[in-house]
Amino acid sequence: MDEATKRLFFGIEVCAPWPSNLPAEGRILDPLHRHMTLAFLGQTDYQKIQEALPNFQVPSFKVGFTGQFDRCLFLPPYHPSVLAWHVGTLDKKTAIEHYHRQLIDWLKSLDLPVTDRKGFLPHVTLCRHPKNKKSWLESFIPLPMIAYKIHLYESLGYSQYVSCWEYSLQPPFEEISHTADIAYRVYGESLEEIYHHAYTALAFAYPPILAFPLDNIQVNNLDDVVIQLNDVVSKMDQEMGCPFKAVSLHGNIRKETNNILTWEMIIDV
């Protein structure tokens, strides 16, 4: 193999409360390497792409995105070589699809050997060469995910990857230390995003809340956000119990200098 080339692809790192008890079969990907592929380059002139990276095609959005895994995907469906989890709901779905197209067009404009598949199938590969489909189907549970770091990955073979370069967006939320309860700093580019990202933070803390999805209502202010999140908490507590007493009214929405909205969310537990 030519030392000046590397097997490369652009992907976005995916964080999730990954279960520790995935089926013990096939080749499981290290949680730190789980990603959504944005553009596959294959064997590529490394110097050429390094020279292009300072002008990298960045997304139009500044804050990363959230989503939910909704089912297993076996690729191809018969005799699969890959087991992935499909991302069923994505906030910013349209913006991500648009960005996927933009990135491919940018790579093409540089004469880089990008694979141009039709459409964008949001999924995260968990295992290569899965043998027992039934065990994967049975072990699947809906989980939330967030993504905010775009990487240029080098594939080392045997499902080993190394990041050669990264571009970081603002994470949708970050846990902050709170002595008595749990707290997150939530980020968004609109109130609706704050609403969805706050809900995903709750789902990271307690994934069963995903069985109680947000109502698609218009939120006009932070009070609406808190009231709607608490409606979810109430419904869950009535039907199956909930570790959250309530989302408090603490804090205000602030606009940072980069126009990103932030809110410090404290949840009584």
Added chain:
Amino acid sequence: MYKLEKMKPGIYLMPKEGGMKVPGLIIASEALLQEMELEQPLEQVRNVAHLQGIVGHSIAMPDIHWGYGFPIGGVAATDAETGVISPGGVGYDINCGVRLAIVPLIFRELSDASKTELVKSVFKTVPSGVGQEHKGTGLTDADYRKIVATGAQWSVEHGFGFQKDLEHIESHGCIQGGDLDFVSNQAKERGRRQLGSIGSGNHFVEIGEITQIYRRDVAEAWGIVKGQTYVLIHSGSRGFGHQICQDTLNAFMKGGYAEGLPDRQLVAAPISSSAGKGYFKAMAAAANFAFNNRQQILHWVRLAFQKTCKIKPEDVVLVYDVCHNIAKFEEYEVDGVLKRLCVHRKGATRAFGPHNPELAPLFQKTGQPVLVPGDMGRASHVMVGLGNQLTWSSACHGAGRARSRTQSLKSWQGRNPITHMLKEGVQVMATSIKTVAEEMPDAYKDVDMVVEAVQEAGLANMVAKLGPHLVIKG
């Protein structure tokens, strides 16, 4: 940064500044002040001082830590005529509280097999953890109506405990004014099958032995003897109370009652307004639900002692039951005038001294018991109230957390906290091992330092120390 001025031993003043209507008052020893992370909780003390009609000081107990709105370990009294009532000053878990019972058994004489059988029996009988509740249809609206109006009396009438228990509960197990008409259907649904269950988080049932007596006369009057077995129960009003708080906060926000306050979680309505009166009726309803909750948990623990140790239920004697998340109307002399005040205690315990007419005759002689749970590994304390007016007869409610749940969880990653506790002589049963990791002793301040600070400040005196051995967590 906040500058604190030492007033007396264990008492520090936070001078009035900006929009504060009263100064802050911090109860703490010098050692605790050095250990504590004060920036955020003291900002909350300052914010509480902005409440309309606040009287005296915005007060922080030595177990103060960062909450939301009020600090946890915060006390604020407002004038009943001109002041406000703040649901955030009570918290979501309305009448979260603690009860202590004494069992006529020397703990060390119990065999290991009996102890294991006992803890298993309590774990099986008392639902604990997320989603764990009693089976069946639960409470009817008629049940609810009686519970919220009569408090713990309802449970006693339904076979959960004894009439004599009521004398040993703060406010005799009933806060007057509870009214179901001020409670939403959602609150009723959340609480319908939760009566008699612990819940999750820091709630627990604990069994152990009295390890030390500090005031023999008071301990004897209360039936507390060194070596004896005790039961400590910590729980509150469950989803019923959480929803009542949430419903009220939503209504208060819509009513514009947060204007001018530095933190929306402090939203507060005038006590004399229909919104303020409505909240008090709903809050009292939740408080009465909580008294019933702890009454029924004790009932199940009594049955476990009967089954495993052949101790009759009536021989498991309730010492006292305290609220530590509540707003109550109490009378105090302010500038030489007797005034009716609404005392908010958010993570703080009432500490009436002797001769208070609200107390049962036994406690009028001694002052009321103040129950201070520490952590599940080291100790808890029983104190006696001194009725100190400076804090509106209030004292601390626990050890207070020293580190966050996440920090605690991380520090126990890869280790089994239940096995560790067993090596330390404490058998823990829990629905969730994550909860145990979050609640490990090193997540809390040293409760001895907290009660010593309370004693130094003259709010309550130490009576007895409790050592945990069998613990049920959520």
